Amino acid sequence: MDRLKAEQRVNELNEMLRNYGHAYYVLDKPAVPDAIYDQLLNELIDLETLYPDLVFPDSPTQRVGGAPLSTVDKVTHERPMLSLSNVFDEKDLHEFDKRVRSGAGDKIEYVCELKIDGLAVSLLYENGKFVKGATRGDGRIGEDITVNLRTIRTIPLKLKEAVSLEVRGEVFMPKKSFHALNEERGERGEELFANPRNAAAGSLRQLDPKIAASRNLDVFIYGIGGDGETYNLSNHDESLDYLAGLGFKTNKERRVCTTVEEVLAYIEKWTDKRNDLPYEIDGIVIKVNQFLYQQELGFTAKSPKWATAYKFPAEEVMTTVRDIELSVGRTGVVTPTAILDPVSVAGTTVQRASLHNEDLIKEKDIRIGDKVIIRKAGDIIPEVVAVILDQRTEEELPFEMPTHCPACDSELVRIEGEVALRCVNPQCPAQITEGLIHFVSRNAMNIDGLGEKVIEQLYREGLVHDISDIYKLTKEQLLELDRMGDKSASNLVAAIEASRSNSMEKLLFGLGIRHVGERGARILSEHFGTLAQLIAATKEELVEIHEIGEKMADSIVMYFDSEEVRALVERLHEANVNLTYTGTRVRIEEGANAFAGKKIVLTGKLEQMTRQEASAQIEALGGKLSGSVSKKTDLLIAGEEAGSKLDKARELKVEIWDEARLVEELNK
Incomplete structure (x- = not known):
């Protein structure tokens, strides 16, 4: 390349890399994959090595990184x-x-x-x-x-x-x-x-x-x-x-x-x-x-x-979008998925990539027939990073999200404040099967052998309509399924039987209540001990539990208020599925220390420890932390700059400690 062409290319690369650097470092929204950025940067380095007088002070090769955000100190x-x-x-x-x-x-x-x-x-x-x-x-x-x-x-x-x-x-x-x-x-x-x-x-x-x-x-x-x-x-x-x-x-x-x-x-x-x-x-x-x-x-x-x-070698490759399919999750969210020409990424062959939602498809202008760059980092689901616009032929087809559920034809809705489209039909077959698949998964009831294909076949044959039906299955019924032999059927019956005795948190997570993940299920199970006590809990009682916020509390109350859900719980009880927590609970007699058995609220800024450290020590001593002050609060610990919670505690005549008293009691 002669010097004139090199100078033109250097100027182009400088401009592109500055823009990409701003998007990456300042906005935290990469405009191009890392592999493409590295490729352009290496091209610039090569040209600057060939023509040292084209190394400009503002070149990306001469700076350490992007400018910081201006919204913080x-x-x-x-x-x-x-x-x-x-x-x-x-x-x-x-x-x-x-x-x-x-x-x-x-x-x-x-x-x-x-x-x-x-x-x-x-x-x-x-x-x-x-x-x-x-x-x-x-x-x-x-x-x-x-x-x-x-x-x-x-x-x-x-x-x-x-x-x-x-x-x-x-x-x-x-x-x-x-x-x-x-x-x-x-x-x-x-x-x-x-x-x-x-x-x-x-x-x-x-x-x-x-x-x-x-x-x-x-x-x-x-x-x-x-x-x-x-x-x-x-x-x-x-x-x-x-x-x-x-x-x-x-x-x-x-x-x-x-x-x-x-x-x-x-x-x-x-x-x-x-x-x-x-x-x-x-x-x-x-x-x-x-x-x-x-x-x-x-x-x-x-x-x-x-x-x-x-x-490491780039784990981003180019392929073609051949179609866009829709799937309905257990919460009713309709998710578009790109069907791709098979391509090897991160050691596996990829044929599908998540497109997440309608807004992402429109933002990236992804069309059927587009050449795209896909990425798969580790075990993350593959995704479409960018469309290669300069390879468009104008024969690509724009994609429009449907107005009705692809599984049950119910009208889709977009809840205010959400990006996703949802099917709100509780009898939607896709939601039911996805809920069943979640229930039997490893982190939930862990029923080995009851995989996605078997669940779909059981539902299709009318043998399973909800999770309680799993516990009615017989070996004879299982043997009628495709590719189910005598040994596999026996093992599956044994796995179903073993799952009846799982601790309550496994069942609670398996129910698929919105906003209740594995940790939330464990905290709730450890706190209430039985599913019956959780079902009877009010929102106010739920939000008093450390780490249980209002969204989760609302979701739990709404879920168990359903007559269908209560009937399902009764069917699980009749099927001898364990509804109690069998893990280790904190059992410290009240009076054993200044925290045991008390409902405690932390507020304000602590100087000698973090709130998280204080919370962990209090819970280890049997204290029950809450996020709000009520008549049931036994103790408020107020650090510096304590606000409305301190005022309310005084109004309700709740016992109040400062940080010095807290440290003194923790060190006893």
Whole structure:
């Protein structure tokens, strides 16, 4: 390419990458897949290498990241949070190794670590206490997210030694939490998060810390922000052990390597095993271990010369949308799914991808016949990332959502405030079968052998109409089903029989009540002990339980107010299905301590511990936490800036403690 054409292309790439960087870093809404961004960035790097005079100060290759959001306080990092250079294959890695050894000699070691796909943060501690936390931002200026970081339980608020230091880490959302969050958002008709990284970033940038606290975020600390030698440390691996000793969570899957071949073996191992991890990783970080050699190698303007990131091959591929099908879930939500030309993604063949809802189809302008990019990160359901517009032929067909349910032909409705279309017919066959499939699933009643195909056949043959009918099935009936042999039928009868004795929380989750997940089912079961007591509970009694909010309480009361539901519960009782909690309940005699058996409300700001820490200790001592003050409240614990709850407690003459009294009683 001659210089004139190179200059034109450099200008185009600069503009595109700046726009994509703004969408990714500032808005948390990526405009293109990572693979395409990396491809464009590498093209720009190649051109700038070929023509050094085309390296402009505002080039994306010369900056660390995007600008921070302006809606929160800004924090200037004492030491810049630099980005890492990237390598993409064995050849790139050997070149990195060659550069390192030519600058620091052959005695160097590498530390290989998993590259967590989350949000980089800086945590500042003074005399062992957490005082400030910030996002990376553009590397020099980040965003103050201290209040949200304090909600993450794996971030210590007080270290085991009274040291002052800054540490760097990666906040992430575990896969299980991500799936649960998206399931809840889907049921509410809200927009789904594209991946755990976006979910974590969106959670930390919430202005209300209660939202961040509800998202089950986690963190791995990966280094000290300052000079490790200040703390008498000689290498990075040693510093991670030191940080773990202070109380930080570090990733244990790291390895010290002495050769590039050992580094490649580590990369190969985690390329194969990455999907087995409970969190997402998008590569491997390789750092020179010894601090002395790190200092000798130094930095470029945007990254350390002694570290790099090996990026996993892109898990985004191109295929064609051949059709769009509709499915009806157990809550009546109608979900469109793209039917694709088969394509291999993340080691599996993909033929379907979720389109979530009508608004997403319109926003991305997805049409039948379009060439699209799909993504599958780990075990996440594949999704359409973008349409390749420049490959349109004008023969593609726009898609319109139907006005009636594809399963029962009832008119679909859109509930106010929701994105999703719903079928509200309680006799819809699709909702019934999906509810049955949920009931027998592993996390609910765990009836092994009663899979989706068997459920559908049982319903189609008229053998099962609701969940209670499962317990009337006989071996003779099962043997009449397709591909059901004598041994399979016997095993299935035994699995159904075993499920009768499941603890109440399994049944409660299996009922599929809106907003009641596994954790909510366990909390409710542990609190009430029997399904009968839960059915009799009022909304006011429900919201007094710690972690049970008004939406869940409304949903529970509405569900059990139904005559059909009460009749179903009676049929389950007649079928000898256990309706009681058989797990371990907190049973502490009243009077054993100042908290046992009392209904307690926490309000205001605590200085010596977080509200979560205080709640955990109170519950461990038999206290029952509530979110609101009522005549049944025994005790209010008021921190600084306590508001209306304190006023109401005084009005009702409820006993009131300050934080000092709380700490005194907890330490007895």
